[in-house]
Amino acid sequence: MTTRAWPAELLPPPVLGHTRVVGVIGWPVEHSVSPPMHNAALRALGLEWCYLPFPVRPEGLAEALRGARALGVRGLNVTVPHKQASLALMDALTPAARAIGAVNTVSFEDDRALGHNTDAEGFLSALAAVGCDPRGCDALVLGAGGAARAVVYALAGAGARLTLLNRTPERAAALAAELAPGAAVAPLDAASLRRYSPGAALVVNTTPLGMWPHAEGTPWPAEVAFPGGALCYDLVYNPRETRLMRLARTAGAAASDGLGMLVHQGAAALRLWTGLAPPVAAMFAACTHVLGGS
Ligand code: NAP
Numbered sequence: 543m544t545t546r547a548w549p550a551e552l553l554p555p556p557v558l559g560h561t562r563v564v565g566v567i568g569w570p571v572e573h574s575v576s577p578p579m580h581n582a583a584l585r586a587l588g589l590e591w592c593y594l595p596f597p598v599r600p601e602g603l604a605e606a607l608r609g610a611r612a613l614g615v616r617g618l619n620v621t622v623p624h625k626q627a628s629l630a631l632m633d634a635l636t637p638a639a640r641a642i643g644a645v646n647t648v649s650f651e652d653d654r655a656l657g658h659n660t661d662a663e664g665f666l667s668a669l670a671a672v673g674c675d676p677r678g679c680d681a682l683v684l685g686a687g688g689a690a691r692a693v694v695y696a697l698a699g700a701g702a703r704l705t706l707l708n709r710t711p712e713r714a715a716a717l718a719a720e721l722a723p724g725a726a727v728a729p730l731d732a733a734s735l736r737r738y739s740p741g742a743a744l745v746v747n748t749t750p751l752g753m754w755p756h757a758e759g760t761p762w763p764a765e766v767a768f769p770g771g772a773l774c775y776d777l778v779y780n781p782r783e784t785r786l787m788r789l790a791r792t793a794g795a796a797a798s799d800g801l802g803m804l805v806h807q808g809a810a811a812l813r814l815w816t817g818l819a820p821p822v823a824a825m826f827a828a829c830t831h832v833l834g835g836s
Contacts, residue, residue, distance in 0.1 A: 552828045554581035558590050563613070564815055565594040567606055568621035572597070575829050576619055579808055582828035586821035591616070598624065607631050607648070607655060617649040617815040619808070625688060632657035641721065642691045647811040658814060661692035664807025666700060669744075671806070672798045674773050676702040680741055683707070684730055684761045685748035686714040689777050691721065693746055698722040705738045707731075709749075735766045742769050745790070747776040752784035760785040770794035779804055782835030801829055 555561075566576045572595070580593035596618075598606040603624050610618055620628050625644035629635065632645060633654040639645050645657035669676060681697050683690055686708035694717055697704055704725035708714035711729045718725040728734040730749075739745065745768070751759040762768065774790035777800035787797035809820035 546831070548831070551585065551824065552578065552582040552831055553585060554592055555585050555590055557592050560590060562589075562591045563594060563615045564591060564617050564619075565596050565610075565615065566619040566621060567596045567598040567603070567610075567624055569597055569599055569623060571595045571621065574621060575804065575832050576621075576808060578828045578832050579805065579825045580812065582824045583808075583812055583821050586824035587816065587818055589816065589818075591816075600624070600627065603627055604631055610648075611650050611653070611655060615650060617647065617811065619647055619811055620645050622688075628657060631655070638662055638695065642695050644688060644691065646807065647814060649814050658811070659692065660807040660810035660814075661689070661803070662696035662699070663810045664805075665693055665696045665803045667806035667809070668798070668800075668802030669773075669775065671802050672773065672775075672796070674744060674775075676700045676744060679703070679743035681705070681744040681746065682739055682742045683746045683748060686710070686717045687748065690748040691717060693748055693777075694718075694721045694725075697744075697746075698725075702744070705742075707734050707738065730761060732763045732766050735762060739766070739769050739772075742772050745769070745772050745774050745795075747774070747778065747784075747786055750778065752776065752781075752786055753778045754780045757781050758785065760789070762786050762789055764789065768793035768795055772796075773798065776800055777803060779829075780833055782833060799835075801826070801833070801835075805829060 584591045628645040635657045639657045639659040642659045647658040649656045681702040704722045706714040707730040714727045751761045768790045770793045772795045774797040779799045779801040790797040805825045812820040
């Protein structure tokens, strides 16, 4: 994370006696971009709220959620490794959280903990922001882990035709059976990419390949042509341009990193907690300040 001076508009609002608290629980949580992103948003909204990082060990999750409620915390984001374990600790779940099998946002309403998942909505908003409407399009999803579940749920709901490629194809088959019946499934290798990528309008990387500090990684071997008419959406956002994105751009395709999804899932959480329209530009500015890029 940068130690550069923070512009005043990105600083957290002052903490007062009536300040409301929101935050993120994860283990570890030090590298989360959510605190600067949300505090910049709270400032832009003029709210006397504060967003804090809470490192919570796996064995402390239930106690942390009970404690947050008792302390009057308005809501929490939930990150690795607590997204699945939080499901059973909620008083109610949204259909998206139930289907995806993960909670990424909690709102405390009266004495109830409501579990939401804003990743799918954030992903679709990020696609829309780069001019992509997945309805009826051929989409290739690389990976079948936790992030892929939100992406597949979103794309299936939007009416895309899906192909799921994963290192462990059985996991992709289980994901397809659950969330996208009718999707094609194959191993993530050069032969499958050659077979399934021509004609794809959207390629989504949900694997961590290419992510810092292993930026040399890529799910797409250089000898396989990338479909030039596709949008490459890489969920990785650190670095801001991955090897996969470079390959796609060289082939003439459009490419986006995953910062849009991160910002829009955060924006959806903020809307749930505050009822206000989230200041997306301020959230991007804070993330860009932290991560670099534009
Ligand atoms: P995960 O549950 O651990 O799943 C990882 C997936 O990548 C699995 O399908 C795994 O295949 C595959 N994979 C891992 N290493 C691989 C390798 N060396 N070769 C081929 N495939 C490999 O992780 P996750 O929570 O889904 O997160 C995945 C990525 O998405 C991370 O980079 C994360 O930061 C990013 N993400 C971004 C956002 C955003 O808002 N932009 C949101 C969520 C996640 P197997 O099934 O064979 O193990």
